[in-house]
Amino acid sequence: MIKPLLFHTGRYFVMLGSTLRKPSNFRMYWKETVRQMYDIGVGSVTIVVLISVFIGAVSAVQFSYQIGGTFIPKYYIGYIVRDMTIIELAPTFTGLVLAGKVGSNMASEIGGMRQKEHIDAMEVMGVNTASYLILPKIIAAVVIIPILVSIGAFVSIIGGYIASVPFGDLTNLDYIKGLRSFFVPFNVVMMLIKALVFAFILTSVSCYQGYYVEGGSIELGKASTNAVVISDVMILLADYIIVLMLTT
Amino acid sequence: MIRCENIFKSFDETEVLKDISIVFESGKNNLIIGKSGAGKTVLLKILVGLLNPTSGKIWYDGHDFTSLNHKELQKLRNEVGMLFQGSALFDSMTVEENIRFPMDMFTKKTKKEKKNRVNYCLERVNLEGINDQFPSEISGGMQKRVGIARSIVMEPNYLFCDEPNSGLDPKTSIVIDELISNITYDDNITTIINTHDMNSVLEIGDNINLLHNGKLAWQGTKSEVLKSQSEELVDFIFASPFLKKLRGQAIDEL
Numbered sequence: 254m255i256k257p258l259l260f261h262t263g264r265y266f267v268m269l270g271s272t273l274r275k276p277s278n279f280r281m282y283w284k285e286t287v288r289q290m291y292d293i294g295v296g297s298v299t300i301v302v303l304i305s306v307f308i309g310a311v312s313a314v315q316f317s318y319q320i321g322g323t324f325i326p327k328y329y330i331g332y333i334v335r336d337m338t339i340i341e342l343a344p345t346f347t348g349l350v351l352a353g354k355v356g357s358n359m360a361s362e363i364g365g366m367r368q369k370e371h372i373d374a375m376e377v378m379g380v381n382t383a384s385y386l387i388l389p390k391i392i393a394a395v396v397i398i399p400i401l402v403s404i405g406a407f408v409s410i411i412g413g414y415i416a417s418v419p420f421g422d423l424t425n426l427d428y429i430k431g432l433r434s435f436f437v438p439f440n441v442v443m444m445l446i447k448a449l450v451f452a453f454i455l456t457s458v459s460c461y462q463g464y465y466v467e468g469g470s471i472e473l474g475k476a477s478t479n480a481v482v483i484s485d486v487m488i489l490l491a492d493y494i495i496v497l498m499l500t501t
Numbered sequence: 502m503i504r505c506e507n508i509f510k511s512f513d514e515t516e517v518l519k520d521i522s523i524v525f526e527s528g529k530n531n532l533i534i535g536k537s538g539a540g541k542t543v544l545l546k547i548l549v550g551l552l553n554p555t556s557g558k559i560w561y562d563g564h565d566f567t568s569l570n571h572k573e574l575q576k577l578r579n580e581v582g583m584l585f586q587g588s589a590l591f592d593s594m595t596v597e598e599n600i601r602f603p604m605d606m607f608t609k610k611t612k613k614e615k616k617n618r619v620n621y622c623l624e625r626v627n628l629e630g631i632n633d634q635f636p637s638e639i640s641g642g643m644q645k646r647v648g649i650a651r652s653i654v655m656e657p658n659y660l661f662c663d664e665p666n667s668g669l670d671p672k673t674s675i676v677i678d679e680l681i682s683n684i685t686y687d688d689n690i691t692t693i694i695n696t697h698d699m700n701s702v703l704e705i706g707d708n709i710n711l712l713h714n715g716k717l718a719w720q721g722t723k724s725e726v727l728k729s730q731s732e733e734l735v736d737f738i739f740a741s742p743f744l745k746k747l748r749g750q751a752i753d754e755l
């Protein structure tokens with residue numbers, strides 16, 4: 254248990270070491286980065302929006318239920334939905350979902366290239382494959398995923414509105430009053446930091462899984478599953494560490 | 502010229518290569534032959550540095566390959582072309598983009614220069630006009646030839662071919678052998694070819710190296726094959742009873 258853990262951790266950092274080298278050809282890297290940005294952004298915005306609507310809606314309904322019969326004013330619903338999504342739900346949910354979507358995709362793309370000897374072919378040409386195949390993905394994710402998370406947070410707040418105001422839980426004005434109460438700008442910074450860290454984790458972990466895949470299609474499937482599972486665990490762990498570091 | 506000395510390679514417990522020392526000269530078709538599983542691909546991958554030998558030394562024209570630093574290795578790599586056993590064309594790119602890839606990555610050539618070079622390489626492998634097709638849209642033999650085109654696009658000094666004619670019909674096979682051979686002679690490059698194709702051995706074998714059970718079992722030229730008494734070689738080249746009989750007749754006639 255401890256030996257493979259050390260082995261993988263070590264190899265992961267060695268891979269990162271060669272990934273974060275100066276690119277041999279900026280134009281090729283840039284082209285690849287733009288392609289990845291497009292794939293991640295356009296490919297995931299729908300699912301992120303869909304999930305965010307529900308997160309906001311459920312938060313609103315649930316909080317409304319919890320404060321029922323207490324002296325907590327109704328307009329707190331807006332405040333709670335806003336902060337819960339910004340601080341925790343938008344970055345974490347989006348991170349977990351994108352690990353499943355983007356991460357598994359990256360692992361199987363790179364793993365397929367390893368198995369079909371595309372990576373060997375590039376290495377023989379003199380390409381630093383760890384860098385050329387992984388760096389554009391990391392940069393694209395680190396730029397695009399915080400944007401997706403911001404969209405997610407915004408949509409969640411609308412989701413909360415849709416789930417509470419039309420059903421008479423509280424008035425339009427109350428919800429907006431809640432949204433404007435106790436606003437701490439730092440929470441948005443925290444959201445962006447989380448999004449950035451999660452983006453880095455899910456791409457680097459997934460690419461690692463693909464880059465070192467061996468064997469055949471069964472191993473490729475396993476690599477893709479591992480990419481998701483390990484990314485998820487690391488994201489939750491990082492979430493906890495970030496919260497500890499930034500709030501205490 | 503590439504020289505390897507006392508190459509050993511083991512995977513876990515199993516020893517795949519035992520004490521291989523070969524000199525591969527430039528301007529010659531250097532063949533590595535042997536049964537399936539003999540270790541040809543492993544040896545080739547060690548020679549290009551995709552695998553590390555357990556022990557042994559490799560020289561590229563006097564440069565100690567294993568002790569090159571990152572920059573030197575990069576420079577040497579740009580002089581190496583390799584055709585993989587499964588072609589290894591990038592399937593998200595067209596034929597032209599595949600062939601152009603090393604130039605895009607490592608040269609500052611203009612669009613027009615690259616285009617001309619791609620067309621020249623496609624011409625050399627008799628595949629003009631398929632620039633915009635994807636690897637999945639062309640046949641296995643065509644993929645092999647595109648693979649060759651890609652491996653020569655940077656005008657390499659060292660060319661490695663892993664079974665360039667496996668899975669091809671005899672005619673195409675000969676075309677590919679001639680092609681590789683012409684490139685080798687014309688540009689005086691060091692070519693190393695893995696094969697278990699008997700025709701190739703007898704047609705283009707300037708320096709033939711037989712691997713058997715991980716050892717170098719026989720070495721010679723195509724004209725020495727027929728006269729050789731080496732049991733391993735006879736067994737490998739004249740595998741069928743019919744061919745053994747032909748060999749007997751040929752020797753009687755000599």
Ligand SMILES: Nc1ncnc2c1ncn2[C@@H]1O[C@H](COP(=O)(O)OP(=O)(O)OP(=O)(O)O)[C@@H](O)[C@H]1O
Nearest residue numbers: 512517535536537538539540541542543544586697
């Ligand atoms: N990565 C690896 N791990 C363990 N064993 C390996 C590995 N690669 C090759 N081998 C073993 O090394 C031996 C030689 O394999 P190699 O691929 O070099 O054969 P080959 O001569 O190229 O055969 P073929 O003509 O079928 O391509 C085989 O027995 C194979 O099982």
Ligand SMILES: [Mg+2]
Nearest residue numbers: 541542586663
């Ligand atoms: Mg082989």
